Amino acid sequence: MERTGVWLIGARGSISLVTVAGHAALAAGLAPPAGLVTERPAFAGAGLAPLDALVFGGHDVRAVDVRAEAARVLAECGVPGLAAQVADALDTYAAAVRPGVARGGGGVIEALADDACGARTDAEAVDQVRADLDAFKAAHGLARLVVVNLASTEPPFPPHPTWADLAALRTAMEGEASVLPPSALYAFAAFEGADAYVNFTPSVGSRVPALADLAVARGAVHAGADGKTGETLVKSVLAELFARRNLPVLSWFGQNILGNEDGRVLEHPENKATKVRSKDHLLGKILGYAPETKVGIDYVGSLGEWKIAWDHVHFAGFLGGRMTLQFTWNGCDSILAAPLVLDLARLADWALRRGERGVLAALAPFFKDPMGTDEQRLVAQDEALLAWLGA
Amino acid sequence: MERTGVWLIGARGSISLVTVAGHAALAAGLAPPAGLVTERPAFAGAGLAPLDALVFGGHDVRAVDVRAEAARVLAECGVPGLAAQVADALDTYAAAVRPGVARGGGGVIEALADDACGARTDAEAVDQVRADLDAFKAAHGLARLVVVNLASTEPPFPPHPTWADLAALRTAMEGEASVLPPSALYAFAAFEGADAYVNFTPSVGSRVPALADLAVARGAVHAGADGKTGETLVKSVLAELFARRNLPVLSWFGQNILGNEDGRVLEHPENKATKVRSKDHLLGKILGYAPETKVGIDYVGSLGEWKIAWDHVHFAGFLGGRMTLQFTWNGCDSILAAPLVLDLARLADWALRRGERGVLAALAPFFKDPMGTDEQRLVAQDEALLAWLGA
C-alpha cells in the first residue's frame, strides 16, 4: 500500500493529539468513523486513500509530553481511557515531532516557544522545515505529504512589499527581519517539495500571491482557511434558512467562550483580531446584504477543551414583526476538528495524486474563510466537493 | 388584470387575518414584502400573478369580529396600528366570509362552532361550500381560485373504506354519518370546480386517494401538508448539518409552547396527536436513520400569538465524544405563516394557469409533511421549486 504523510503544525496541541490518537483508535476498531465527512457513503467510490495509509509527524514550538497531554485532552473531551489504549501509536508519533518555527509568530507565541528551531532568517527556517519533511518522507517511503497547520492563531502580520513577487520574496527571506509568519514559512517549505499545505487556522498560511505562484510552479496544492467546526458551521446553514425564506436578518450576535490553549492565545487582542475577522463575514455572502453583526471570543479557563457559543439572531418577518432565534453550541473543539484533519489529508492527497496544482477550492466546506471561492453555503459547498470528486 | 381568488378556511383565525391585513398593507406600500418567498429576486421572471391580483374570501365556523380580532392579533405580533390603517380591506373581507363546515371536525371544534352551515350530510356540505365558491368567483369575475386550509387541527379521522374509490365515496357521502372531516370536504368542493386546494394544516385535507383521483379528473391541483414555519423549519436545515458532517444524532428533543387558539385546540390529546405525528418524521428522512426523538406541544395561554420552541440535540462526534446543540425559536406564528399563504396562492394559481393537475410536489419547501415527495431538506426543496418554475 502506498502511504501518505500527514505533517501536523502544532503537533503537540489538542487537535493534533486527538487526530493521531483517533486515527489509531479507528485502525484498532475501537471507534466508528463518526465525524469524518469522507466516510459518508457518498464518498465511497471516489478513490480516496484508506485511513490506514496515513502516517503522522509534525512540528511544534512547545515541549509537551505527548502521551500525558493526549490523555488529559481525551479525558476532558469525554473519552477517558483511550490514550492508554493507543499509547504505542502516540509514542511513535511523539518521536516524529520536530522543533518548530517561532520566528515571526508574534510576542505571545514566541514567549511560549521552548522547543523552536534556531533559524536566523526566514530562508533558513524554510530549509530546516523542508529538511524535516524530506527526512520524514524518506524514513517512511512516503509517496506524498500533506502539511496541516493546526498551530495557535498568529497575530495579524503586515503584508510585505515582496509578497507579490516570488523572486523578491526569496531575496528578502535571506535577511534577518521576518517577512513571513510561521504559517507561511511552513507553506513555503511544503510547496518547495511539491507537497500539499492545508491551513486549518485563520493565520496567513498560503494566502500570499508569491506562494500561490510557487505552488502552481512546483505542482503543489493548498487549501484553507480556518476550520469550520462549530458556531460558524451552524451559521452557515441557519443563514441560508433566512435567505431562502426571505426573512431579513436585523442583527446576528455571536459569543464564543473557550478554555484551551488556543483560547489563552486569543486572549491577546492582536491574536483575537485575526480570528474575529475570519468568523464574521460569511453572513453577508449568504444573505446578500450585510446585517449588523458582532462576534466575541473570550477565554474562560474552566472550560478546558470545551467551546460554548451563544448566538442571538434578530430577524424581521412579514409586516416588520420582529422575532428571534438563539442557539447554544456546546462542543469539544478537538473532537470536532480531528476527523476533518483526516478528511483534508485524504482529499489533498487525492488531488496530488490526480496532478492538480494550486488552490483546491473544492475543499471549501471545511473552512470558515474558503480560498478560491466565495461560496459560503454548506450545502452548496458540499455538493461542489462531491462533484469535484466525481462522486 | 386577471384576478385570482384566495379562499381561506379558518377565515377569522389569526393567520387568515394577518394574511388579508398584510396583503392590504403591501398594496398600500405600508410594508416591504419580507417573509414572502416568491418576492426573492430568483422568482422575478417566473410569471407569478402580481399580489394585487389576489382577492380574499373564506369560510369559518366561529363568529368573530374581524376588525377587532385583526387589531388584537397584529398588536400582539408587534404590529400595533396596522389594523386601523387597513380597516377598509378588513371590512370588505369580513363581508366575504361564509359560515363553515363543522360536521366531522370532532368534539372540540364542533363545540367552538357558532357560525357553521347546517349541512346534514357530507354531500350537502360539499354542495354548500361549492355554491359559496362559485358565488365568490362570479361576484369578482375570478379566473381561478385557491382554497387554503388554515383551520385548527382536526383530531385523527379514521379512514373510511370508501376513501379508495370515488364513486363509493360519493355514495357514502349521501348518508348522515360523516365519512370525511371538514378539511377533506373543502378539498372535495374545490376539486369539483377545478380549483386549487392547499392544506396548511396536518389535518387530512386532500390526502384521500379518491380525492386525488378527483383532482386529476377535474384538472384541479393541490398541495400540503402542515405549513413549515418555525421549529420544523429550523430542524430541516440543522439536520442537514449533522448529515453532511457525518455527526450521529443520538437524540433530538423538541418542545413547543404556544398560546393562540390553535394551541388551545391542541390541548386536546386527540388533536395534539395529529400535530406531533406531522412534526416528528423529517429527521429520519434527512439523516438516513432514526434517532431517538420526541416532540412536545403545550398550550401556555399567556404567550398569546407567540410560539416558543426549545430543541435539544444530542450528538456524537469523533471517538464517540458527546456534544449538544440547543436552540430557542421565538416566533409569531401568524407573521410567519401569512406571507407563505400568499406565496402558495400565487404558486397554485400559476400551476392552474399552466394546466397542471394533481399534486404539486414542487411546493414541498412550504410543508412539514410534503405531498408527492420524500425530500425534506429545505435547500433541495427550494432548488426543486425554482427548477419547476423554470426560474
Place this chain on the structure above:
Amino acid sequence: MERTGVWLIGARGSISLVTVAGHAALAAGLAPPAGLVTERPAFAGAGLAPLDALVFGGHDVRAVDVRAEAARVLAECGVPGLAAQVADALDTYAAAVRPGVARGGGGVIEALADDACGARTDAEAVDQVRADLDAFKAAHGLARLVVVNLASTEPPFPPHPTWADLAALRTAMEGEASVLPPSALYAFAAFEGADAYVNFTPSVGSRVPALADLAVARGAVHAGADGKTGETLVKSVLAELFARRNLPVLSWFGQNILGNEDGRVLEHPENKATKVRSKDHLLGKILGYAPETKVGIDYVGSLGEWKIAWDHVHFAGFLGGRMTLQFTWNGCDSILAAPLVLDLARLADWALRRGERGVLAALAPFFKDPMGTDEQRLVAQDEALLAWLGA
C-alpha cells in the same frame, strides 16, 4: 467514635452508588466535600457527626453488579476512574445490601424486581425489613440508623381507609392485599425501631397519619419529600426574585429530559403523575398567587445520567410590558443528590441524638415538597435550618 448507619432504599441505584463511592473518596482525601451543605463553615459548630462515622447498607429489588454499575455511573457523570479507587468500599457495601420490598410498588417496579424479598403481607414485609435493619445495627454496633428512600418513584397509591388509625392499619397489613406502598413500608419498619426515615422521592413514604403517630410514639424522626436537586432548586430562588420585585409571573413552563433509570420509570404515565405533582406547586406558595404553570418530564435515553431542564418564565413588568427569563440546567442528578444524602443522614442523626421525635420541618431546604412547613423559599429554609441547629 460512635457510628451511625445509613440505610439506602434503592441501594443499587445511581444516587446510592455515588453516595457510597463519594463517601469513600472523601474519607480517602480524593475529593473536597463540594456539594455538602453541612460542610459549609456555618455548620461547623453544630456538632454533627463526622462523615467518618457513617456506615452504609441498604435494600434493593433489582440485582445489579455494584462495582460495575458504580463505575458506569461515575464515568457518565464525568468522574471516570473513581470507582476503581474505592473498589474496596463498594465491595463492602455490596455485601450489606439486602433484597428489597416490591409488593405494592406498581406494575412497572414489580416488573423490574429480580431481587425482592418474598413477603406475602405488608406486615411480613415490615418484619423482614426490620430484621435486616436490626442485623445491620448489631453487626456494626450502630448507635443510630437513618433510612433514606432513594428508590424509583412509585405510581400514586390510593390512600387506604386505615391510614388514619394505626391500630386499624396494623390489622389491615396482616391481609394479602397491599395497603401501603413500599416507600411507606420502609418508613413503618424504621419507626418500629426508633430509627430515622428520610424520603428523597415523591412517593408516599411517611406521609400517612398513622405512620406519623407511630414515629412520635416510638421516638423516631422523619423528613421529606422529593430531593430538591435541580430545576426546582433554581425555581425556588428565582421565584423569590419575581416576588420581591413585584413582577407578576404570567406563566412558568418547565421541561425536564433525563436518561437514567428513574427517567425510564417516569415514562410510565402513572409514575410521572406523582413526580409532576411534586414539582409544580412551590410557585404558588412563593409568589402568593398561582400563575399558569406546566412541568413536563420526558425520558431521553441518550442522556444517561444527565438531566436537562429548560424553563421559560413569562412575566409582566411596569405598565404590563412583557418579558421573559429562560434557563437551562444541565446537571448530573446523582452528583447533585449524593452529597445531600450525606447531609440528611447527619442531620437526622443529630435530631435522634437530641431526642427529637416526629417530622423534622427544619430539613425543608432539601426537599421539593417539604413536610411540616409551607416555606418554599430556599433562603428562608436554609436560615431556619441553621437556627434549628443553633448554628
Place this chain on the structure above:
Amino acid sequence: MERTGVWLIGARGSISLVTVAGHAALAAGLAPPAGLVTERPAFAGAGLAPLDALVFGGHDVRAVDVRAEAARVLAECGVPGLAAQVADALDTYAAAVRPGVARGGGGVIEALADDACGARTDAEAVDQVRADLDAFKAAHGLARLVVVNLASTEPPFPPHPTWADLAALRTAMEGEASVLPPSALYAFAAFEGADAYVNFTPSVGSRVPALADLAVARGAVHAGADGKTGETLVKSVLAELFARRNLPVLSWFGQNILGNEDGRVLEHPENKATKVRSKDHLLGKILGYAPETKVGIDYVGSLGEWKIAWDHVHFAGFLGGRMTLQFTWNGCDSILAAPLVLDLARLADWALRRGERGVLAALAPFFKDPMGTDEQRLVAQDEALLAWLGA
C-alpha cells in the same frame, strides 16, 4: 397633600420618559402598579408618600421631543398607545426640563450635548443646577425633592486630590478645569439644598468623600449606585443558590447586548469600563471567593429598548463533577427601571421626612453596587429594607 419633587437627570432618556408616563398611567388607573417594590403588601404600613404626591422635572443635555420619544420608547417596550393617553402629563413634564450639565462628562457625552447649560466652572454649574431645583420647588410648593441620576454612564473620572476635603474641593471648583463629573455636580447641588440624591448609574455621583460630608452637614440623604434591573438582579439570587448548596462556581460568564442610547454610549471603551466594573464584583461577595468571571456588554442597535443577557455558569458538584446553568434574560430596561425610580423617590422622601442624613444603606436592593453596605444578596437586602422601614 404634601408634595415631593422627583428631579430626573437624563430627563429625556428612556427611563425618565417611562417613569413619567407610567406615573401618569397609574394615576389614571390605566395600569396596575406592577414592578413597584413599594406597592407590595409588606410596604403598606410604612407611611410612604402616595404616588400622587410626586411631581416631575429634570435636566438633560440632549434636545429631544418628549412626547414623540416617549411614544417611540413605549411602543418598542410593548406598550403602544400609552403615550397618547398621557400626553398632557408628558407635555407638563417637558416644560419642566432644563438644560443640563455636560462639562466633565467626557468626549462622547459632550459630543451628544445640544442642550447644555453654559457654565464655565464647576461652581457655576452647581449654582445653575441649584437655581433650577429651587425654582421647581418654589413653583410647585414642594416640601422635599429627590434628584435621581438616570443619565448615560460617564467614563471613569480620575479622583481629584481635593475630593477628600470639602473646603479644598470648593476652591478647586472655582477654576476652569473640571474637578467633578456631571453626576457629582448634580449631587453637590442637591446636597446644598438638603435634597436627596439617588445615583441609578455607575457614574461617580455622590461617591466622593467631601460630598458625603456635605450631605451629612446639610441634612441631605443619598443612595446608589447603578440600578439592579436585569442580569445582575438574576445573578444576585442565583449566586446564593450556589453558596447555600456549597457548589463551587468555577466560572461565570455574562454577555449583555442592548440597543438603546445607553448601549450606544457604552460602545465607547472608556464608558464601558465604568459599567463592567460595577456589574462584576457581587459574585465574590456572595460566594465568599472569587470565581473566574467576565462580563461583556455590546451594542446591537436592532434591539432598540431591549436588553438580552446570556449567562453561562460553570460549577462543580460532588466529586468534582462539572455542570452548567445558563440563563437568557430578555428585558426592556426602561420598563424594569422606571418603577424602581418611583420606589426610590418614595423611600428617599421618607428618609428626608424622618430626618435621616447621609448614605441610605437600606436602599441596597435597588443597586448593583450598593453604598453603605457590602450585602449583595437580594433577599437579605430586601429584609433589611423592610426592617429599616419598620414594616
